[in-house]
Amino acid sequence: MGAGPCAVTNNGGGWMGTCCPVVELRQYGLHPGRREELISLFDREFVETQEAVGMSVIGQFRDLDDPDRFVWLRGFSDMASRSEALTAFYGGPVWAEHKDAANATMIDSDDVLLLRPAREGSGFPTADGDRPAPGAEGSPGGIVAATIYHLDAPAGEGFSRHFESALEPVLSGTGAETLAAFVTEESENTFAMLPVREDENVFVWFSLFRDPAAYGRHAAALQRSRAWGEGISGAPALEAGRPPEVLRLSPTARSLIRARPRALRARPSGASRTSGVD
Secondary structure (H helix, E strand, C coil): CCCCCCCCCECCCCECCEECCEEEEEEEEECCCCHHHHHHHHHHHCCHHHHCCCCEEEEEEEECCCCCEEEEEEEECCHHHHHHHHHHHHCCHHHHHHHHHHHCCEEEEEEEEEEEECCCCCCEECCCCCCCCCCCCCCCCCEEEEEEEEECCCCCHHHHHHHHHHHHHHHHHCCCEEEEEEEECCCCCCCCCCCCCCCCEEEEEEEEECCHHHHHHHHHHHHHCHHHHHHHHCCCCECCCCCCEEEEEEECCCCCCCCCCHHHHCCCCCCCCCCCCC
């Protein structure tokens, strides 16, 4: 197997494709004070080595609302290649060497949503920029917000159309740059060694913000928005009485998703555009 399935680039003026028909959203509960230890190990040992066997490491994040939670995303070309890639990695020498150190930081690693793009073109955009090299430290800044709405039935075309027509314009109008949208991948888990949250139907979108203050203004504006309230109340199949999960995420130094909204990606007039999930 070669590089992961997210090797789609742009043509200098816009996205030529999107990444990964199958995506895992993984949330790890960690022992107190161990997150930086796991991030250092992960960014050093588990990025290129996973991509070498056919998956894409899309993003790694600190949860801003839980100092003992690490969140990350990885993608696959399809469910069959997911099984092959995971078997190769977790049966291989890198995981054998480092699994004890990784597992020692974790309390729970089973909070996993298996997802697919909500509609054609709604997956993560990919680009021609390089990932920062091993050893990079700090955070590139910005916030990625992952919003998870629970449904009482699988999300069909109706919910995706409703999101696009009634909800996404309000998000944009209140300062969010929507990056991607997903629904539950309903296929059977093809790698039983790693559990996923089964029997759940979700709609998940990812948005970018300049900083926590920008996210706070956005969240306050949504609370005041009549259009947002009407859009949510009119959304098909929302699970009554279950509030959304909202994750405010800060990318690690080596995350491909580097939360820089368009305003921060602007280049001087005449400069060539080399976009990333950046």
